[in-house]
Structures are given as C-alpha cells and as structure tokens.
Amino acid sequence: MSDPAETAAGTAYVALADWGTSNFRLWLVDRDGQVLGECQSPDGMSACAADNRFAAVLEKNLADLSAPASLPVVIAGMAGARAGWMEAAYVETPAPLAHLQNHAVSPSASRPVHILPGLCQKVTGPFDVMRGEETQLAGAAATGHPTGLFCLPGTHSKWVDMRDGTVLRFRTSMTGELYELLSKQSILRLSIAATDRSTPDHPVFAEAVQQALGEGFSLTANLFSIRAAGLLSTPVENEAAARLSGFLIGAEIAAMRDFFTPGDAVHLIGSESLNALYTKALALAGAKPETLDGSALVRNGLFAAARALLATH
Incomplete structure (x- = not known):
C-alpha cells in the first residue's frame, strides 16, 4: 500500500509551517526537502488566538494545496506560545538545536501535528526568550553554519552565539x-x-x-x-x-x-x-x-526536525 502522504500533492512527504505573530507560511515538501507547493496568509497567531482558529486555518491552507488528509505537519513559531494553539515549553540554553523535536507537543487535530518549542535563557545571560528564530538557526546548523555569531534583525533583533549546533547564549534588542x-x-x-x-x-x-x-x-x-x-x-x-x-x-x-x-x-x-x-x-x-537566506533556513530547520520526528512516529 502506498504512503497516504504520497497520494496527493505530487509526492508530498510532510507539511512545514512557520506560524508567526502576524503571518502564516506553509510548504509541502518531498522526502528530499524539495518544495512542491507553498502558501502564505495573514492568519498569524494574533488573528487566530481569540477564537482558536488554528486548526481551521491550517486545514484551509492544506486544502488549498490539495494536501492529503493524513499528511503530517511540523510547526514552528507562535503557534507554540502560551497564547497560541498549544504551548510548547521553552528549552533552556545551552540548547542543542538537533534535539528540539524531542520537546515538540501535539495538539488534538485530524492529522499528526507537531509544534516545536522556542528557547529561553535563564543562567547563560539575562532572562530572554525566542520563538521561531531557533528554527532558522537549526537550518543554518544543518546547512554548513553550525558555529558562529548570528544576528537576526527585526522588531526584536536577536544576537546568538552558536557552537556545533548548540545555542550557548543570546540577547534580544528591541x-x-x-x-x-x-x-x-x-x-x-x-x-x-x-x-x-x-x-x-x-x-x-x-x-x-x-x-x-x-x-x-x-x-x-x-x-x-x-x-x-x-x-x-x-x-x-x-x-x-x-x-x-x-x-x-x-x-x-x-x-x-x-x-x-x-x-x-x-x-x-x-x-x-x-x-x-x-x-x-x-x-x-x-x-x-x-x-543568509532566512526563508530557506526556516524550511531547512523544519525539515530536519520533521525527518527526526517522523522517524520515531
């Protein structure tokens, strides 16, 4: 019998979702991580939290891409925040990014859904948190940049000291x-x-x-x-x-x-x-x-976590 995840959307293997505060991005990828389809919408956490529309938004976007009903989904970002779909507790630094999927949570849904955690800092520097950026860093570690200093500019810029794929410490600037x-x-x-x-x-x-x-x-x-x-x-x-x-x-x-x-x-x-x-x-x-290409990095980070997750599920 063929894999249900490969009966539609070409040879889709898994769906990868980057769920931010203001925006939602979704990719369907094959077993090599190649993008088969993608979509983006303004249905970020802020738009979904009040009436708990996370499952509905996810399913609508999957349907728009003709994804099969059993296709698993791996999510990073604000869907795992306390006010999101289901809280995925922060992992404290120093944090090996290759192990993030070990702390994923799975909300009640019609398909396998795994929400990755963010990172927090309590002892390696001032109290700090990130949620979403760690997936880009995991993508960097998986594609030839496991060690170095990373700056992620934005509304709340992040500075990250990473060694061998482990986030040692980080700081946020507003x-x-x-x-x-x-x-x-x-x-x-x-x-x-x-x-x-x-x-x-x-x-x-x-x-x-x-x-x-x-x-x-x-x-x-x-x-x-x-x-x-x-x-x-x-x-x-x-x-x-x-x-x-x-x-x-x-x-x-x-x-x-x-x-x-x-x-x-x-x-x-x-x-x-x-x-x-x-x-x-x-x-x-x-x-x-x-x-570095942030969009490619988040996909790479999500895909690395998906492969590890699905190998054990």
Whole structure:
C-alpha cells in the first residue's frame, strides 16, 4: 500500500509551517526537502488566538494545496506560545538545536501535528526568550553554519552565539519596535513622515552609526537632536529617518560587543532591507557581515526536525 502522504500533492512527504505573530507560511515538501507547493496568509497567531482558529486555518491552507488528509505537519513559531494553539515549553540554553523535536507537543487535530518549542535563557545571560528564530538557526546548523555569531534583525533583533549546533547564549534588542514607537508616537513623528525610509547609502545613516559606536554615546541624550535639527536647519530627504535608524542600530551593535570583536564574521538573517542596513553598520563596527537566506533556513530547520520526528512516529 502506498504512503497516504504520497497520494496527493505530487509526492508530498510532510507539511512545514512557520506560524508567526502576524503571518502564516506553509510548504509541502518531498522526502528530499524539495518544495512542491507553498502558501502564505495573514492568519498569524494574533488573528487566530481569540477564537482558536488554528486548526481551521491550517486545514484551509492544506486544502488549498490539495494536501492529503493524513499528511503530517511540523510547526514552528507562535503557534507554540502560551497564547497560541498549544504551548510548547521553552528549552533552556545551552540548547542543542538537533534535539528540539524531542520537546515538540501535539495538539488534538485530524492529522499528526507537531509544534516545536522556542528557547529561553535563564543562567547563560539575562532572562530572554525566542520563538521561531531557533528554527532558522537549526537550518543554518544543518546547512554548513553550525558555529558562529548570528544576528537576526527585526522588531526584536536577536544576537546568538552558536557552537556545533548548540545555542550557548543570546540577547534580544528591541530596535525595530523602538523605531516604530519613536517615529510614530514620540515628538520625532513631527520630523519623520510615514513614507520616510532609511537606506544604507544615506550619508547621515553612516554618520549616526559611527556616533552610536563611539565611546560614551548616550541614545537618550541624542534622540532629541533629530527634532532640533528639523527646527534649526533644512534637513535633506529622509535625513531624520536615517539618523534615527543609525542611532538605534549603532547602539544595538555597540551593546553586543561582548559577542564579537573586529574582524569576526556575523551571519545576518533578516529581510532584504534590514540586512542592507545591518551590513553597512556592522562593517562600520569592523565586523564581517554575511547574509543568509532566512526563508530557506526556516524550511531547512523544519525539515530536519520533521525527518527526526517522523522517524520515531
């Protein structure tokens, strides 16, 4: 008898889902991890938690890809949060990423569903948590980058020290969230339009990064100068946005100097626009940035966990 998971959707072997706070992504893959079909929707945890639509959203997206009824699913991200579908408790650092699937949980569903855990830090550094990024890191470890320093820029940027596929320690910086709050809800909103964007080639961005990397720099003591410059001079296009972005990213990198020294490689896993900004800023700090494909990494990490899970189920 043929494997039920291979009776539809080509030769689908497993479904892989990345369930974030705002977005949901799903891939059908074959036994070699090749993508046979994929879809994305805005049905993140925030949209599903109130009326517990996790199972319904999953099944709708699987149906859209003509996935067989028995196809197993491996999920990473906010579906495993306390307010998600079913809590998958954090695994404490130091955490071997190849063992994450050993801590997966399975909610009641019409098909096999496995939700992977996130990571937490209690003793290897200040209290910290991540949920979702660990799957990208597992993908990096599985595809030739088991050791190194990783920076995952975003709303809450993560800096991760990994050795031989084990996360030793990590730190979170609220850089992206601070940019949103300051540019839209503080007095700086009067200087930064909603359409303004920072780019790595803006001369003010590099200037602000270098200021923030300097000894004795105080973020809170420099922020108001952005507004003052708008009142006392004629800023060039996007100057305020570039300065705010440079101050925040530069301050973030300066705060992570115990993770790296000049000349060290830093693996970047983020959006194209953020990777470009961090590449410029890290180079100014003396690091050697290297960009990795975050979407491919999350699939690779999920697939590695799926193979281990399904081998024992």
